[in-house]
Amino acid sequence: MxxxxxxxPLVLLVGFKVATWLMKRRTAxxxxxxxAAKATIARVEDANRxxxxxxxxxxxxxxxxxxxxxxxxxxxxxxxxxxxTGDWHPAADLLTAAAGDHDRRxxxxxxxxxxxxQDDTWLLAWRAERPDSADAAVLALxxxxxxxxxxxxxxxxxxxxxxxxxxxxxVLAEAEAAAAEAVRLAGPDDPLPYVAQIPLAMGxxxxxxxxxxxxxxxxxxxxxxxxxxxxxxxxxxxxxxxxHEKMHAFVDAAIAAAPRGSLLTAxxxxxxxxxxxxxxxxxxxxxAPEVRAAADAVxxxxxxxxxxxxxxxxxxxxxxxxxxxxxxxxxxxxxxxxLGPVIPVPWSYWDKPADKFVDERIDTVLxxxxxxxxx
Numbered sequence: 001m002x003x004x005x006x007x008x009p010l011v012l013l014v015g016f017k018v019a020t021w022l023m024k025r026r027t028a029x030x031x032x033x034x035x036a037a038k039a040t041i042a043r044v045e046d047a048n049r050x051x052x053x054x055x056x057x058x059x060x061x062x063x064x065x066x067x068x069x070x071x072x073x074x075x076x077x078x079x080x081x082x083x084x085t086g087d088w089h090p091a092a093d094l095l096t097a098a099a100g101d102h103d104r105r106x107x108x109x110x111x112x113x114x115x116x117x118q119d120d121t122w123l124l125a126w127r128a129e130r131p132d133s134a135d136a137a138v139l140a141l142x143x144x145x146x147x148x149x150x151x152x153x154x155x156x157x158x159x160x161x162x163x164x165x166x167x168x169x170x171v172l173a174e175a176e177a178a179a180a181e182a183v184r185l186a187g188p189d190d191p192l193p194y195v196a197q198i199p200l201a202m203g204x205x206x207x208x209x210x211x212x213x214x215x216x217x218x219x220x221x222x223x224x225x226x227x228x229x230x231x232x233x234x235x236x237x238x239x240x241x242x243x244h245e246k247m248h249a250f251v252d253a254a255i256a257a258a259p260r261g262s263l264l265t266a267x268x269x270x271x272x273x274x275x276x277x278x279x280x281x282x283x284x285x286x287x288a289p290e291v292r293a294a295a296d297a298v299x300x301x302x303x304x305x306x307x308x309x310x311x312x313x314x315x316x317x318x319x320x321x322x323x324x325x326x327x328x329x330x331x332x333x334x335x336x337x338x339l340g341p342v343i344p345v346p347w348s349y350w351d352k353p354a355d356k357f358v359d360e361r362i363d364t365v366l367x368x369x370x371x372x373x374x375x
Contacts, residue, residue, distance in 0.1 A: 057365050059336060112139055152165070172200060226264065262301070273346060320336050
């Protein structure tokens with residue numbers, strides 16, 4: 001009997017393992033079959049879906065579309081290529097040449113922070129050779145914040161693991177120390193160490209009083225810094241540390257104080273997007289009189305802006321989004337053409353931005369050329 005007592009549990013255990021294996025195998029087969037069925041349905045739907053020939057409407061083909069890379073140019077490309085070899089001097093020279101042009105300098109920081117976040121060997125060499133470089137200090141700060149958000153991922157808070165949260169907070173603590181160093185090394189008129197801290201404020205959930213103190217320092221140095229306003233709008237929206245009312249009050253004050261052609265009017269459309277998405281409002285919400293008026297303000301602002309202003313892409317993108325949802329598809333088509341090969345926000349938020357953007361273009365072109373409006 002003693003042997004029988006031992007043998008029976010082993011038999012039961014083996015049986016349980018076999019049953020579990022069979023169940024997993026059947027589940028895997030079912031999942032594969034379901035995925036294949038969904039893929040087949042998607043192919044059929046794609047085959048039946050109306051389409052367009054982009055070139056017939058002044059648009060580039062899907063293969064030529066790229067997510068907005070930010071500041072571009074042969075000199076920027078050459079500096080990025082040099083960074084791949086560990087040579088940081090061309091990047092440093094570009095930043096030095098941009099002194100006083102806060103928008104261009106911030107654009108350069110953004111382009112160089114990405115490779116620094118992947119491998120900072122060249123940045124460490126730069127800082128070792130030039131320990132008092134304000135540009136290198138801001139770049140180190142921005143790269144650390146990029147690393148932190150890469151660790152956190154773009155998923156909603158409930159989907160981020162405890163391990164990722166811990167790593168996120170650790171890197172942000174390092175970024176906070178880097179921010180203090182960047183402020184110490186910066187010139188008295190340099191807003192960038194403060195601009196770079198806006199994502200830090202969001203990640204560490206700064207209260208409104210602390211953020212306003214940061215904003216006071218920033219705006220004293222550059223009251224109309226475009227990208228600072230874009231990022232601060234995120235801080236003031238309801239999903240972070242503000243509300244619809246605080247977000248709109250912030251944006252309205254910025255627009256009222258800004259000169260014509262600043263394109264800060266486009267941030268208002270971004271704010272309406274945040275509100276409408278948060279409230280899960282219907283598509284028709286974009287046709288509300290106040291949203292239409294905000295779109296008209298952006299169109300007027302574009303007419304006053306410099307033709308080569310890189311912020312135009314941001315404005316054109318939000319106009320396409322809003323106009324296509326408010327029965328103004330023919331106007332939206334004009335701004336689609338102005339975007340050229342660039343996929344702007346908010347389409348760049350999706351996992352497959354090109355697919356989402358192409359679908360939008362098809363719907364907009366078909367509506368515009370059919371002479372119909374609305375959905």
